Amino acid sequence: MAAGDFLSSIELISPTDFAKRKIQSLQDYSILAGQSIANLFRTPLYGADMVQQMDLIGFGSLPIVLASVFFTGAALALNSATTLSRFGATTVIGQLVSIGIVRELGPVLAGLVVAGRNSSGMASELGSMIVTEQIDAMRALGTDPLKKLVTPRVVATVVMLFFLTILGDFMGLLGGSVVASILLGMDSHEYWSNAWQTLVFSDVFMGLAKPVVFGFIVATVGCYYGLSTKGGTQGVGRSTTEAVVAAMILIIAVDVFVTRFLMAVLGA
Amino acid sequence: MVTPTLPAATLEVARHDPSHDVIIFEDVAIAFEDQVVLDGISFRLPRGETKALFGVAGSGKSTILKLALGLLKPDRGHIYTLGQDVTQMKEDDLFELRRQVGIVFQESALFDSLTVRDNVAFRLIEEGKVSHEEIERRVREALRFVELEHTVDMFPSELSGGMRRRVAIARAIITQPETLLYDSPTGGLDPVTSTTIVELIIKQRDVYKTSSLLVTHRLQDAFVMASHSFDPKTGHLRHVEPGARIEVPMTFLILHNGKVIFNGDVQELAHTKDEYIREFIS
Numbered sequence: 001m002a003a004g005d006f007l008s009s010i011e012l013i014s015p016t017d018f019a020k021r022k023i024q025s026l027q028d029y030s031i032l033a034g035q036s037i038a039n040l041f042r043t044p045l046y047g048a049d050m051v052q053q054m055d056l057i058g059f060g061s062l063p064i065v066l067a068s069v070f071f072t073g074a075a076l077a078l079n080s081a082t083t084l085s086r087f088g089a090t091t092v093i094g095q096l097v098s099i100g101i102v103r104e105l106g107p108v109l110a111g112l113v114v115a116g117r118n119s120s121g122m123a124s125e126l127g128s129m130i131v132t133e134q135i136d137a138m139r140a141l142g143t144d145p146l147k148k149l150v151t152p153r154v155v156a157t158v159v160m161l162f163f164l165t166i167l168g169d170f171m172g173l174l175g176g177s178v179v180a181s182i183l184l185g186m187d188s189h190e191y192w193s194n195a196w197q198t199l200v201f202s203d204v205f206m207g208l209a210k211p212v213v214f215g216f217i218v219a220t221v222g223c224y225y226g227l228s229t230k231g232g233t234q235g236v237g238r239s240t241t242e243a244v245v246a247a248m249i250l251i252i253a254v255d256v257f258v259t260r261f262l263m264a265v266l267g268a
Numbered sequence: 269m270v271t272p273t274l275p276a277a278t279l280e281v282a283r284h285d286p287s288h289d290v291i292i293f294e295d296v297a298i299a300f301e302d303q304v305v306l307d308g309i310s311f312r313l314p315r316g317e318t319k320a321l322f323g324v325a326g327s328g329k330s331t332i333l334k335l336a337l338g339l340l341k342p343d344r345g346h347i348y349t350l351g352q353d354v355t356q357m358k359e360d361d362l363f364e365l366r367r368q369v370g371i372v373f374q375e376s377a378l379f380d381s382l383t384v385r386d387n388v389a390f391r392l393i394e395e396g397k398v399s400h401e402e403i404e405r406r407v408r409e410a411l412r413f414v415e416l417e418h419t420v421d422m423f424p425s426e427l428s429g430g431m432r433r434r435v436a437i438a439r440a441i442i443t444q445p446e447t448l449l450y451d452s453p454t455g456g457l458d459p460v461t462s463t464t465i466v467e468l469i470i471k472q473r474d475v476y477k478t479s480s481l482l483v484t485h486r487l488q489d490a491f492v493m494a495s496h497s498f499d500p501k502t503g504h505l506r507h508v509e510p511g512a513r514i515e516v517p518m519t520f521l522i523l524h525n526g527k528v529i530f531n532g533d534v535q536e537l538a539h540t541k542d543e544y545i546r547e548f549i550s
Contacts, residue, residue, distance in 0.1 A: 137378075141366065
């Protein structure tokens with residue numbers, strides 16, 4: 001393709017139109033997110049669809065969440081040991097890994113892994129339904145796609161990410177324990193005792209509040225990009241990629257604000 | 269099978285009474301990203317009539333069907349479906365209305381993760397008021413109508429294009445809706461399969477006497493529909509002599525440059541002097 005052809009194929013839009021599109025997208029996303037919650041208070045609730053999604057999202061993501069948090073816990077213990085050994089304080093590795101995993105790394109890693117696996121899955125599934133007119137068919141048959149497809153995915157992701165995070169936290173601590181006892185020669189009982197005793201209510205609350213927010217982001221972003229798919233199979237691919245990128249960036253960015261908010265509320 | 273009938277005299281009254289129009293378009297316009305697709309479209313579909321919509325690709329035929337169901341909102345004008353202004357209705361209220369209208373999409377739009385049984389039964393399952401036994405009976409009845417009862421446990425991916433269209437017809441008629449919308453039901457099919465689909469549409473029209481909007485770019489399909497009727501005794505189509513009265517009237521509507529350039533019956537179409545239409549039907 002000649003340079004001229006390439007340049008002429010690029011769609012040029014004015015800054016005003018660009019801003020309008022972004023605001024429109026934000027508005028559409030807000031409506032979808034709001035509807036997904038409002039639908040919880042309207043019948044039908046599609047319980048069977050929720051359970052099916054919980055199986056797909058929760059059990060399907062279990063191995064990768066457990067593995068990623070386990071190895072992160074192990075790496076955290078290794079890195080901490082290097083620094084702490086300079087001060088002769090390797091015994092507090094359990095505390096450091098515990099706080100790090102439960103408050104921050106467990107929820108964020110579980111959120112990112114579930115986003116990578118499920119935001120893309122939701123975007124591609126719903127996007128394919130858009131381009132094959134299945135969503136239009138559903139509306140034409142008198143069924144609300146937001147109620148039937150979006151709300152069950154949001155509920156399933158929020159619930160399952162909550163439990164995945166709990167299991168992930170345990171695996172992260174286990175990873176740290178393996179490193180502490182096998183590579184650093186620490187007493188396993190001492191590690192677990194330190195890790196357990198250092199946790200206070202605010203740590204646990206913060207660690208369990210975040211996956212609720214992250215789960216909501218993963219599902220609503222995935223569904224939003226899927227339902228706004230345009231342009232056939234190429235559009236499905238684009239939606240899938242954009243959904244993963246947006247969900248991951250949002251999780252990392254929102255984590256900062258949620259952490260600050262909870263610190264202010266809990267005084268920790 | 270229950271076959272609701274509408275006496276011929278009632279049909280005659282319905283054709284002249286605006287309150288008996290199942291679909292009314294009044295000065296409807298819509299554009300997609302600055303491209304005007306429909307510009308001031310007005311027409312009526314009387315109860316018990318079949319109207320075939322023609323036009324070149326991109327002339328807005330499928331858009332008319334989506335507008336009639338409220339799947340799209342027009343930029344201007346009013347659309348009344350079964351007496352309700354769909355342009356002013358909320359999405360929640362539209363779901364109720366849509367349950368009284370059946371639609372067959374261009375590419376069937378069957379739910380690919382559901383079996384044929386669940387696809388056909390979708391509307392009944394969603395309503396949640398019908399027993400499993402009744403759902404099974406009606407699914408088999410609808411599939412028997414399209415001669416595909418043996419596919420009940422298959423998935424859409426296991427069916428041919430023509431079979432998918434027939435399942436889509438079964439899905440559309442399972443609740444015996446007052447109005448049916450067909451979006452290019454024979455598009456992309458071979459002539460033999462197309463004939464099968466057209467025969468099914470004629471059978472559906474003459475057995476249930478539903479009002480229909482039929483989008484097609486195959487003129488011969490509409491002419492077959494206008495010149496044939498279903499004989500319930502033999503189970504086959506029979507030719508209707510030119511000028512003879514067909515029990516379910518058939519009219520034609522042609523779109524060009526976003527406007528209606530013809531709206532009449534087969535006789536008027538055959539005697540039109542409009543150059544574009546003559547070229548179109550030749």
